[in-house]
Amino acid sequence: MNKKTFKGLDQFENVKNWFDTIIDSSFDGLWICDKDGNIIRINKAAETMNELKSIEVVGRNMRELVREGFFDKSITLEAIKKKTSVTMLQHTRTGKKILVTSNPIFNEEGEITFVVSNDRDITELDHLRSQLHETQDLMKRYSAKLSELEIKSEDPHSFVYHSKEMRQIYEMAVRVAKVDSTVLLLGESGVGKSILAHLIHQQSERVKGPFIRVDCVGIPDSLIESELFGYVKGAFTGARPEGKAGLFELANKGTLFLDEIGEIPLNIQSKLLRFLEKHEVNRVGGTGVKEIDVRIIAATNMNIEEMVSTKRFRADLYYRLNVVPIVIPPLSERRDDILSLLFYYLQKFNQKYQKEKTFSPAVIDLLCDFNFPGNVRELSNLIERMVVTTEKSYMELSDLPQGIINRIHQSDQNNYGIYENLSLKEASEKFELIMIGRTIKNYGSQKKASKILRVDQATISRKLNKRQSQCKMQ
Ligand SMILES: Nc1ncnc2c1ncn2[C@@H]1O[C@H](COP(=O)(O)OP(=O)(O)OP(=O)(O)O)[C@@H](O)[C@H]1O
Ligand SMILES: [Mg+2]
Incomplete structure (x- = not known):
């Protein structure tokens, strides 16, 4: 042991107490060893983390502890060997995972006098990480199941019509479903644009892929870009460290339903147009692009042509979306459907x-x-x-x-x-x-x-x- 140093500290009893209080208040475990790996002092957190008592180890050498299986390796000895700071994962005899950083302290002649190691128990962190992964997997499975159920519950028979107008619309939807053209659904609120979008997906070859509805009104302006296109890690403050896929990426191989498209802000409209032209997404903060294979269906109850003429909606985007427009008339203009709908819903709610x-x-x-x-x-x-x-x-x-x-x-x-x-x-x-x-x-x-x-x-x-x-x- 380095007596010289201890003697120095003994002269300052109050300083020693002060020093003890500090190292015992640390949440990290601390080990102080001499240049040969003899243990001089450990703090309370190190006792708890390693499930041992200070008197069991102080005065002993790290090599003995490794030999006796207290832990699988000594990072202190590594730091002494390499004469530099070393960080490694250590497994304790009780099965904990400790992240240890050992830092050698040198005197004026450049020789090691002490090694100070700090321990961080990452067992819980590891456990939490695997729990998080499990939860994320579970969530993915649930959301896939949910969209499957949602689509199943909207079987084609639940699309009720009797009028000539709606029969033509239904037939057009089924025909257009077989090709990948972009469809624009227009009509007042509640006429059945969303249910028709589902129907097109169901009748298409993409039926096994996802059906992702993007509610363009529901997403705040500040988030819309990252929600749609995703972001890379560290893209902005508050972003998930691992980055996030956008709704467009999630719709890959399926159908992307842009509901209430008339509400989309102008700056996002140009990004949307770029996507529609190239079918590529560029995550926020990222440099690379990813190709996406989706069929686009858009819907709005707004007068989009008027929005184009007053420059609230980009004309080029409108033409891109308006490949196959389907206008659903209000119920008052297809009264022949009312009776069928009355009986359909009576039976549904009776059941x-x-x-x-x-x-x-x-x-x-x-x-x-x-x-x-x-x-x-x-x-x-x-x-x-x-x-x-x-x-x-x-x-x-x-x-x-x-x-x-x-x-x-x-x-x-x-x-x-x-x-x-x-x-x-x-x-x-x-x-x-x-x-x-x-x-x-x-x-x-x-x-x-x-x-x-x-x-x-x-x-x-x-x-x-x-x-x-x-x-x-x-
Ligand atoms: N032809 C139909 N047969 C059976 N149910 C229908 C039909 N059309 C609409 N509905 C039902 O009416 C409700 C409103 O339809 P939907 O949500 O598709 O309207 P929308 O045009 O998308 O309205 P909004 O513009 O407000 O979003 C839904 O519950 C839907 O299932
Ligand atoms: Mg709708």
């Missing part, structure tokens, strides 16, 4: 909530004439609400939410649009049904309504039955 509800003909009639400004989304929400909230199985006009009734009355009084293009006979029948429906609702029964309208109850019932069987046939 979901284990009910056996039916609509009265008057309800069907009124809903078939309703404008549904929220389109199919509004229709489906309305039926779900009625199935869930109506107590009796037979849902009548009085079970319609008041908001809907008010809007129907308003539109009945304000316009005659519902009779447009009908023959006088058809218009009279329709008017009769509205009268009958409203009177039954107001007076509570067919019997009372027949009195008010001064006809037989049988006539009312026959007219309603006729309408119901027409509905069933459609």
Whole structure:
């Protein structure tokens, strides 16, 4: 042992105490050895980390400890041998992994006087890292499963239509699905753009690949570029150290659905255009490019042509996206779909909530004439609400939410649009049904309504039955 140095320290008892307090307060384990690897001092953290007591090791040589299996190697001895600072991984007898840095201290003649080693227990870190990897793998598996389930749940039969307009759209979607052309879906909110995008993916050869929906409204402007294109490690503060793949990369071999494309900021529009031209991504902060094999479907409920003319949307990007435009008309312009959708959603929600509800003909009639400004989304929400909230199985006009009734009355009084293009006979029948429906609702029964309208109850019932069987046939 180096007596000279100890003598020096003994003269300063208070300094020694002060020094002890400091090294014992360190979270890192500390070992102080002399030039031959004899242990002079270890701190409390080193005791805990190595699961030993100071008196077991102080005064002994590192070689003995290695021989006795305290640890697999001594980094102190390595540092003495190499005469330089050494960092190595050490395994202890209790199975811990310790990252040790041994630092030799030299005197004025350039000889080693001490070696100070610090220990860092990375067992927990290692454990956490493998847990993180496991969780990341699990997440990848779950998200793949989720998109698979999402796609399966939207089977082609759930795309309901009856009108000529929608049949043409459906056929066009199936045809275009077979090739890789870019599709632009246009139409009001709730008309079925997203469900049609799914359908195109399902009907395409990419069905086994991912279907990634990019919600261009949902991503904050500051993150949109890194979300879409990904970033390399250390690209910006707060970035994941290992970098991150963007949504475009995740869609490789599948379909990329750019929903609400009208909302995308102008600076990202030019990057998007570059991607559409080259099908390559360049992660934020990166230099290399990666080729991506995706089919693009975009959708918007905005008037994109007007946005182009007012320079809020790049014309070149619009032309790139507008290879195959599909415009889905609002439900009010394809009324023939309403009845099929009513029955589809009635059955769906009956099944979901284990009910056996039916609509009265008057309800069907009124809903078939309703404008549904929220389109199919509004229709489906309305039926779900009625199935869930109506107590009796037979849902009548009085079970319609008041908001809907008010809007129907308003539109009945304000316009005659519902009779447009009908023959006088058809218009009279329709008017009769509205009268009958409203009177039954107001007076509570067919019997009372027949009195008010001064006809037989049988006539009312026959007219309603006729309408119901027409509905069933459609
Ligand atoms: N033809 C259809 N058959 C069955 N369900 C439909 C049909 N069209 C739309 N829907 C349903 O209506 C709801 C709204 O449709 P979707 O989300 O596709 O509309 P959207 O046009 O994308 O609306 P937004 O512009 O608000 O995103 C969804 O629940 C969808 O499943
Ligand atoms: Mg949508």
